[in-house]
Amino acid sequence: MIDSSSSSAIEQIDYDANYPLGLIGGGIAMLVGAAIWGAVTYFTEYQIGYMAIGLGFLVGIAFRFFGKGHSMLFGLSSAGLSLIGCVLGNLLFYTGVIARDEGTSFLEILLFLVTNPLAVIELFTLAFDFRDLLFYALAAYVGFRVALDKSQTQPQTAQSQ
Numbered sequence: 285m286i287d288s289s290s291s292s293a294i295e296q297i298d299y300d301a302n303y304p305l306g307l308i309g310g311g312i313a314m315l316v317g318a319a320i321w322g323a324v325t326y327f328t329e330y331q332i333g334y335m336a337i338g339l340g341f342l343v344g345i346a347f348r349f350f351g352k353g354h355s356m357l358f359g360l361s362s363a364g365l366s367l368i369g370c371v372l373g374n375l376l377f378y379t380g381v382i383a384r385d386e387g388t389s390f391l392e393i394l395l396f397l398v399t400n401p402l403a404v405i406e407l408f409t410l411a412f413d414f415r416d417l418l419f420y421a422l423a424a425y426v427g428f429r430v431a432l433d434k435s436q437t438q439p440q441t442a443q444s445q
Contacts, residue, residue: 306346317343321372321374326381331374335419339366341430
């Protein structure tokens with residue numbers, strides 16, 4: 285005989301979960317969100333907190349849609365991608381500002397930074413602002429919560445008559 289705790293554990297199994305596909309979808313969403321973050325910050329010359337929420341939401345939705353999983357791994361991975369997206373968005377913003385100020389191409393500066401990790405560390409150290417941590421944490425939280433939101437993905441059970 286199956287007791288109620290056993291049946292609830294069975295219902296929690298992710299039969300349709302596909303972690304690799306969720307990771308790919310979340311990764312693409314992270315790249316798109318980072319590009320939007322960098323462009324909006326560059327053109328407005330202001331870091332908008334809603335961008336962090338939007339980036340986390342975009343990654344979380346993509347991870348949930350493509351991955352279809354509800355385990356902690358899905359939430360943590362989405363949070364990690366959201367965090368990386370914010371850092372990448374800031375890197376793209378800094379790259380644009382340096383390229384503009386130096387009168388050189390964006391791709392040239394980006395290639396230099398990608399091949400020189402110490403320069404990236406120095407850049408982030410010089411440009412660090414406490415708000416960055418707040419935005420990063422906010423994006424990670426939203427990415428985590430949205431990826432694990434079961435209310436949007438659980439099928440409704442049919443009621444017997």
